[in-house]
Amino acid sequence: MxxxxxxxxxxxxxxxxxxxxxxxxxxxxxxxxxxxxxxxxxxxxxxxxxxxxxxxxxxxxxxxxxxxxxxxxxxxxxxxxxxxxxxxxxxxxxxxxxxxxxxxxxxxxxxxxxxxxxxxxPAVFLTAYYGLFKAGRVGKGEILLIHSAAGGVGTALLQLSRIAGCRACAVVGSGRKAGLCRDLGAEAVIDRSSQDLWAMAESLAPKGFDAIFDSGGPATLKAGYRRLAPGGRLVVFGFSEMFPRGRDPNLLGLAWEWLKLPRFSPLDLTSSNRGVVGFNVVRLFSQRDLARSAMGEMLGWIKEGRLRxxxxxxxxxxxxxxxxxxxxxxxxxxxxxxxx
Ligand SMILES: NC(=O)c1ccc[n+]([C@@H]2O[C@H](COP(=O)([O-])OP(=O)(O)OC[C@H]3O[C@@H](n4cnc5c(N)ncnc54)[C@H](OP(=O)(O)O)[C@@H]3O)[C@@H](O)[C@H]2O)c1
CATH class of the missing domain: 3.90.180.10 (Medium-chain alcohol dehydrogenases, catalytic domain)
Structure with missing residues (x-):
């Protein structure tokens, strides 16, 4: 082999x-x-x-x-x-x-x-399934902001949020990624390379987002938290923005990015009714019943033509x-x- x-x-x-x-x-x-x-x-x-x-x-x-x-x-x-x-x-x-x-x-x-x-x-869909239904606990009619929406996990989040009856706003790093997001059911797409991400986000959800799915890290976590609606959840599952694109990371650069990570105050979480939740789907290996039932449900959606x-x-x-x-x-x- x-x-x-x-x-x-x-x-x-x-x-x-x-x-x-x-x-x-x-x-x-x-x-x-x-x-x-x-x-x-x-x-x-x-x-x-x-x-x-x-x-x-x-x-x-x-x-x-x-x-x-x-x-x-x-x-x-x-x-x-x-x-x-x-x-x-x-x-x-x-x-x-x-x-x-x-x-x-x-x-x-x-x-x-x-x-x-x-x-x-399986990896991206189990991640998206866990993120939406377990960590983010999304409900019908909720409005979501999904970062890196044209990538592996992002496209899975878009498809599953449509099944959940949510309204998904996609964020992408380049205009040529927008078409795929719309095709997969995004209600709106923000191209953060040419548009003001947070001005656009505020115009799409003036009362804030019910859930934000963030796999980027330091650059968007703090600003996203501020754009949550009361009862909103910031779902954190990756830190790709901490790594230089296409170059080897160095420890000094990573330490600098680490320093930029926000610290959330329990007092503010309580007084503003907002939540921050993180997860790593690799933990599903010790929760095989959950992995089996999630995959069983998604295979059913494929059969019904609801997942592409x-x-x-x-x-x-x-x-x-x-x-x-x-x-x-x-x-x-x-x-x-x-x-x-
Ligand atoms: N916690 C978990 O269980 C779990 C499981 C699977 C994946 N993840 C995380 O989810 C994220 C997406 O994973 P994926 O495998 O589906 O990848 P992907 O989304 O297909 O590709 C990564 C995307 O992230 C964005 N990005 C931002 N900063 C970047 C950087 N420094 N280098 C490269 N890309 C960068 C780019 O999109 P835009 O420019 O359009 O934003 C890029 O297309 C990753 O952060 C990954 O670690 C977490």
Missing amino acids: KRVLIRRPGSHRVLEVVSEPDPVPGPGQISIRVRAAGVNYADCVVRMGYYEAAKDLYPITPGFEFAGMVEACGPGVTEPGPGQEVFGITRFGAYASRIVVEPWQVWPCPEGWTFSECAGF KVPVAEYPLESVVEAHQALESGTTVGKLVLTV
């Missing part, structure tokens, strides 16, 4: 493709012949060495999601059987041509979806450096996947 290996955190140069014997599934496990693996911004953070849950795991193979064919079942497993086409989630290790997982981590590929479309689905395929850009596994560079440029739309 081939897999991407990061021996030590660092720049793109630390992404190596290595060959080694295929893994054998143990009791209660299945092995998958991976055909595609999703690329997430979090993988870049793992490569840089700043992803908390990966800190003690180097050398590491990144990757939270994959799609492919079941190749073999270990003792005690009958379903899914060899030859079945599945997609799934893993706590690292998906940037590989083979992976061993447990059956609860996989689902059958939806009809008519390619392996790449399937591989780009995610637009994907494909890169061969050997071009993992180019895939990371593209994602870190901040210019991509939809999902990126590695194909095997």
Whole structure:
């Protein structure tokens, strides 16, 4: 098998493709012949060495999601059987041509979806599902502000907020990302490269937003908090703005960004009826019932035609450096996947 290996955190140069014997599934496990693996911004953070849950795991193979064919079942497993086409989630290790997982981590590929479309689905949709329905607790008719709305998680948030009956206002970093957001149901799109983000936001929601989904960090958290309606929730799930676009971060720069992170006062939270909530979906690995029920519900929405395929850009596994560079440029739309 081939897999991407990061021996030590660092720049793109630390992404190596290595060959080694295929893994054998143990009791209660299945092995998958991976055909595609999703690329997430979090993988870049793992490569840089700043992803908390990966800190003690180097050398590491990144990757939270994959799609492919079941190749073999270990003792005690009958379903899914060899030859079945599945997609799934893993706590690292998906940037590989083979992976061993447990059956609860996989689902059958939806009809008519390619392996790449399937591989780009679970991580961002589980994140968006958790963010909207568990952390953000959105309700019908609520007005939401969604940052980086044309990206992987952003496009999933847009689709799911439409299902939840919410009104979504999308924020994007370039005008060419606006069309996709409108297509996915955004009521309005703010291009923050050419428009005054907060003036536009105030005109769209004069009474404030019921929930704001922020994966950028220091640049928008404080201002977003001030634009929450009474009872509004600021949902924090990423810090991509803390990292320089397309360049290696340095500790001094990160420390400076860290200093810019807002501190929220419990007194103000109480007197203004506002909330700040953070989450990391990687914790769903210890809440497998929730992961299974969320995915079951979303697969139902796919069958009913209420959820669309995610637009994907494909890169061969050997071009993992180019895939990371593209994602870190901040210019991509939809999902990126590695194909095997
Ligand atoms: N907590 C969790 O459980 C969880 C799970 C998955 C992802 N996340 C977070 O959600 C965010 C989106 O992840 P994704 O994989 O779907 O990526 P993505 O949105 O497809 O790509 C990242 C987007 O972030 C924006 N961005 C802002 N600053 C950036 C920078 N310095 N470098 C690159 N991009 C920058 C860009 O969009 P605009 O310029 O249009 O804003 C870019 O397109 C990331 O912050 C990620 O860490 C969190």
